[in-house]
Amino acid sequence: MELLNNKKRIYFDNSATTAVASEVVEAMGPYFTDFFGNASSVHSFGQQAKAAMDKARRQVAALIGAEFNEIVFLSGGTEANNLAIRGITQAYQDKGRHIITSQFEHPAVLNTCASLEKQGWQVTYLPVYENGIVRLEDVKAAMTDQTLLVTLMHANNEIGTIQPIAEIAKFIKEDIRPKRKNIFLHTDAVQTVGKVSLDVKSLGVDMLSISAHKLHAPKGIGALYIRKGVRIASQQTGGHQERDRRAGTENIPAIVAFGCAAELARKNIDTYTRQVEPLRDYLEQQIAKNIPDLVFNGDHNYRLPNIANISFKYVDGEALLIALDLKGVAVSTGAACASGSTEQSHVLVALGLEKDVVRGSLRFSLSRYNTREEVDYLLEVLPAVVEKLRRISPLYQERLKQESLKSQIA
Amino acid sequence: MSYSKTFLEHIEEPRNVGELQPPAVVVEVVNSACGDRIRLSVLVEEGKISSVKMRAFGCAPTLAAASVLTEVVKGYSLDEANVFTTEDLVKVLGVLPRGKKHAADLAVEALHTALSKLIV
Ligand SMILES: Cc1ncc(COP(=O)(O)O)c(C=O)c1O
Numbered sequence: 424m425e426l427l428n429n430k431k432r433i434y435f436d437n438s439a440t441t442a443v444a445s446e447v448v449e450a451m452g453p454y455f456t457d458f459f460g461n462a463s464s465v466h467s468f469g470q471q472a473k474a475a476m477d478k479a480r481r482q483v484a485a486l487i488g489a490e491f492n493e494i495v496f497l498s499g500g501t502e503a504n505n506l507a508i509r510g511i512t513q514a515y516q517d518k519g520r521h522i523i524t525s526q527f528e529h530p531a532v533l534n535t536c537a538s539l540e541k542q543g544w545q546v547t548y549l550p551v552y553e554n555g556i557v558r559l560e561d562v563k564a565a566m567t568d569q570t571l572l573v574t575l576m577h578a579n580n581e582i583g584t585i586q587p588i589a590e591i592a593k594f595i596k597e598d599i600r601p602k603r604k605n606i607f608l609h610t611d612a613v614q615t616v617g618k619v620s621l622d623v624k625s626l627g628v629d630m631l632s633i634s635a636h637k638l639h640a641p642k643g644i645g646a647l648y649i650r651k652g653v654r655i656a657s658q659q660t661g662g663h664q665e666r667d668r669r670a671g672t673e674n675i676p677a678i679v680a681f682g683c684a685a686e687l688a689r690k691n692i693d694t695y696t697r698q699v700e701p702l703r704d705y706l707e708q709q710i711a712k713n714i715p716d717l718v719f720n721g722d723h724n725y726r727l728p729n730i731a732n733i734s735f736k737y738v739d740g741e742a743l744l745i746a747l748d749l750k751g752v753a754v755s756t757g758a759a760c761a762s763g764s765t766e767q768s769h770v771l772v773a774l775g776l777e778k779d780v781v782r783g784s785l786r787f788s789l790s791r792y793n794t795r796e797e798v799d800y801l802l803e804v805l806p807a808v809v810e811k812l813r814r815i816s817p818l819y820q821e822r823l824k825q826e827s828l829k830s831q832i833a
Numbered sequence: 834m835s836y837s838k839t840f841l842e843h844i845e846e847p848r849n850v851g852e853l854q855p856p857a858v859v860v861e862v863v864n865s866a867c868g869d870r871i872r873l874s875v876l877v878e879e880g881k882i883s884s885v886k887m888r889a890f891g892c893a894p895t896l897a898a899a900s901v902l903t904e905v906v907k908g909y910s911l912d913e914a915n916v917f918t919t920e921d922l923v924k925v926l927g928v929l930p931r932g933k934k935h936a937a938d939l940a941v942e943a944l945h946t947a948l949s950k951l952i953v
Pocket of ligand 1: 501502529531579611613614636643645
């Protein structure tokens with residue numbers, strides 16, 4: 424931005440996307456220029472590409488405890504969610520036509536479910552309550568003998584709350600599957616993978632979505648884990664790539680990058696508990712100490728280590744975002760005002776928060792590359808920025824007036 | 834995002850924040866669709882706007898529009914102020930993103946509402 428004559432630029436929007444790690448850039452480079460073969464080719468160029476892809480597949484599988492053949496490379500989280508939901512419902516459509524999901528899924532799931540509804544599928548959107556967590560008993564209550572798919576995100580991208588996927592998997596395995604073997608559990612783990620150690624076998628899911636650009640690899644690459652034995656209908660016609668599950672020449676440099684990032688994430692997973700989580704907690708505590716009239720959104724215990732979602736009452740999140748951007752700090756908000764009507768985050772609305780609380784929300788999302796100095800810089804500029812916007816706000820003036828009236832009466 | 838330099842300066846340092854006492858008129862206008870609001874105080878002396886103050890709640894364009902308005906119309910005669918339009922304000926604010934023109938509309942509505950209160 425023009426006014427940013429200064430040097431400092433700090434990125435606290437890692438839930439949106441992340442910087443590509445330098446090791447990852449280095450790893451993928453040669454696959455543009457030297458090892459550029461098509462993995463389906465028989466000659467040595469092709470075989471080098473195939474070997475690199477195999478290695479990446481092992482690296483990604485290792486990150487989530489999957490087997491080699493259970494990983495399908497594709498273009499990212501959106502495609503993974505589409506392939507999982509459309510692929511399974513198409514493959515098993517004669518086994519049941521009911522889907523259970525939640526109200527605060529990513530649009531890649533919500534809009535896919537909505538499009539299946541138009542094709543005659545029944546969809547139940549479970550509530551998430553004020554803490555942003557789906558309840559097992561609601562899943563139980565929603566289950567019918569037509570239910571084919573349960574698709575619930577592992578961690579929410581706006582507030583970071585983690586869903587009880589393992590408990591839901593256990594219920595399905597023990598109570599439903601003995602009666603009906605065609606019931607499947609998919610989880611969108613785009614925000615979780617690389618931040619919380621996760622194992623598909625102990626989690627008990629049938630499918631799991633990953634997006635590489637959330638874990639320091641490039642955009643446009645991701646994977647769907649499909650448990651061995653689960654059939655899906657491929658969503659595009661073409662060649663036989665990815666064992667007939669995803670046609671199209673594989674993007675080898677991106678796949679290599681994804682593999683490298685997956686390995687780095689696996690090796691660094693404990694930095695999230697050791698370093699990122701304490702930093703996030705410090706950020707929250709200091710904000711709470713220095714700024715009044717806040718609401719902390721989402722459950723405080725069951726959540727990702729890197730996200731803080733805080734509402735600053737009496738100000739608009741988007742105005743706050745722009746004012747912070749002018750100070751060199753990038754965050755995101757659940758409030759976006761367009762064409763004279765405020766389009767509110769469906770996630771925060773699903774929590775049942777008041778309009779004003781949604782309006783003033785900011786999301787801070789950290790990565791393993793953020794430092795204490797960066798958080799300290801934020802803490803230095805944020806109180807004044809909020810104060811300035813509140814000083815302008817007629818809503819805040821009214822609140823101050825009411826406060827002083829109250830104290831006069833008392 | 835390509836907000837103008839003027840726009841960003843007003844977000845960093847909003848001008849003429851506050852409220853005036855009578856005989857200044859104070860009005861508050863609200864965009865019912867999004868909840869954005871501007872409270873504008875206008876003092877007219879000897880046929881000219883001698884002082885303007887504002888408070889605003891809403892997205893950045895609303896804050897910037899209110900702030901810029903206070904600077905522009907200060908010193909205007911009533912005739913000049915009466916014919917002041919959204920387009921005039923946008924000329925100073927710089928191009929607004931698509932769907933954000935309502936912010937400038939709201940600021941100009943605040944001005945004209947204040948003027949109508951003056952004349953009676
Ligand atoms: C929870 C969740 N699911 C899916 C996606 C979509 O992933 P991609 O950007 O790779 O299509 C995102 C990214 O915004 C996400 O946060």
